[in-house]
Amino acid sequence: MTPIDELLQRLLKAAAKAPPMTAEAPPLGLETRVLAQWRAAEASDDYVSVFAFFRRAAIGASLVLALCAAWSLTQTGGSLGGDEAALLNYDIQMSLSQ
DSSP, X not given: OOHHHHHHHHHHHHHHHSOOOOOOOOOHHHHHHHHHHHHHHHHSOTTHHXXXXXXXXXXXXXXXXXXXXXXXXXXXXXXXXHHHHHHHXXXXXXXXXX
């Protein structure tokens, strides 16, 4: 047996001979403070940060949507006149509905 194994065996035997430790009840003040802090932590929801992220994402998406709508209204549509654009839109809608 190596010296490390002998040392380990002696430590294990000494630990087996040690008297068991008895757990004592914590003081009343400690128990009250722990329970109060536990209840206070329970009130703060873990999903608050997730909801804040989704709210910011929705606001950002709304901003992008508004900017795209404003940009599309400022475009003239190229060289197509009003009637030609209306005919082209009608042709596209009819081809999509078939």
